[in-house]
Every structure is written in C-alpha cells, then in structure tokens.
Amino acid sequence: MNRQWLAAISLAPVLGATQTLLQASTMALLSLLAVGLHRLCMTPLRKQLDADARLFASVLLAALLVTCLELGLRAWALPLALELGRYPALIAIQCLLFELALGDNARWRTAATTLAAFAALCMAVGFTRQLLSEFAHLRLAGMLPGALILLGLILALYNRVCQRRALSRRQGTL
Structure with missing residues (x-):
C-alpha cells in the first residue's frame, strides 16, 4: 500500500466535512492527533506482537482513539x-492505513509529511469552499458535488505547477 491509497481513502472526510474552514481545521486536527497517537502507541507493540495480534491491537487502538476524540469533540463543541x-x-x-502502509519501519518523517499534506488539503478545500459559498454566492461550492469539482481543479492546478518533463529515453527516437 502506498501514499496514493492513503490519499484515496482520505477523500471521504476531506470532501464531506470541509464546508467551512472551521470544519476543515477540526478534521485536520483530529486526524493529526489520532494518527500521531496511534503511531506512537503502536511503536512498542510492533516488536512484541505477531502479525494477527498486531492488526487486532491496531484496530482496537484506532477505534479507542477516535472514539475518545469524538466524545471530546461532542463534550466541548457539540454544534x-x-x-x-x-x-x-x-x-x-486512516490510522489503520498508516499502520499498514508504513508497517514495522519507524518512518516518522514519511508519516509526518503525509499528515501535513492531508491537513493542508483539508484547510485549502475548506477555505476555498467557504470563500466561494459565502462571498461568491456559489451554493454548489458548499455541497458535496462542489467539493469534488473543487478538488479536481486543485489537482489540475497541482499537476500544472508541478509538471515534470518526460525523460529523453521515453520520448522515442526520430
């Protein structure tokens, strides 16, 4: 499993829960906390458990962490x-996917980079959707189809800015 799978699975919270910047920042913060704590708690368990027990412990730990974060959110910010x-x-x-993708290796830099990119994407989509729906009065931007369109535009912009040239050996000979 690679970063593309992580990005694909992470789209549901990004698209569904980023209608405003506040929602986007909350989802980004919850993701950072849950995945970071999950990686931290699983680090000592990886060496002591076999593969099946590790997967079971990972599922239980992810459910525990997310439930605690969700209950805390309900207690302090119910609306x-x-x-x-x-x-x-x-x-x-996401916690489980990070565990499966990064595995036994303690690749904290890879996890931190991927989480930072996810948080930046959440914030960008949330800010843009709120800006378009409130100030430009585009009601579609606040809905899920608008989020898909916006994400497509962000991806097209990213591909345009970060466009790489093909290697000369791939271009063929004349």
Whole structure:
C-alpha cells in the first residue's frame, strides 16, 4: 500500500466535512492527533506482537482513539460535532492505513509529511469552499458535488505547477 491509497481513502472526510474552514481545521486536527497517537502507541507493540495480534491491537487502538476524540469533540463543541456528523469516525481507517502502509519501519518523517499534506488539503478545500459559498454566492461550492469539482481543479492546478518533463529515453527516437 502506498501514499496514493492513503490519499484515496482520505477523500471521504476531506470532501464531506470541509464546508467551512472551521470544519476543515477540526478534521485536520483530529486526524493529526489520532494518527500521531496511534503511531506512537503502536511503536512498542510492533516488536512484541505477531502479525494477527498486531492488526487486532491496531484496530482496537484506532477505534479507542477516535472514539475518545469524538466524545471530546461532542463534550466541548457539540454544534461542531453535529455539523461534522459521522466523518470523524472515518479517521480510524486512516490510522489503520498508516499502520499498514508504513508497517514495522519507524518512518516518522514519511508519516509526518503525509499528515501535513492531508491537513493542508483539508484547510485549502475548506477555505476555498467557504470563500466561494459565502462571498461568491456559489451554493454548489458548499455541497458535496462542489467539493469534488473543487478538488479536481486543485489537482489540475497541482499537476500544472508541478509538471515534470518526460525523460529523453521515453520520448522515442526520430
């Protein structure tokens, strides 16, 4: 499993729970906390458990962490928790995917880079959706199809800016 799988699975919370910048920043913060704590707690367990027990412990730990974060969100910010709906529960899948993708190796830099990119994407989508829906009065931007369109535009912009030239050996000979 690689970063592309992590990005694909992480799209549901990004698209569904980023109608405003506040929702986006909350989802980013919850993701950073849950995945970071999950990696930290799983580090000593990886050496002591076999593969099946490690997977079971990872699932239980992810469910525990996300449930605690969700209950904390409901206790201190109930209106925000109700706006986010069930999307914070999907963070448990991200924890499991990070565990499976990064595995036994303690690649903290890779995990931190991927989490930072996810948080930046959440914030960018949330900010842009709120800006378009409130100031430009584009109601579609606040809905899920608008998020898909916006994400496609962000991806196209990224591909345009970070466009790499093909290697000369791939271009063929004349």
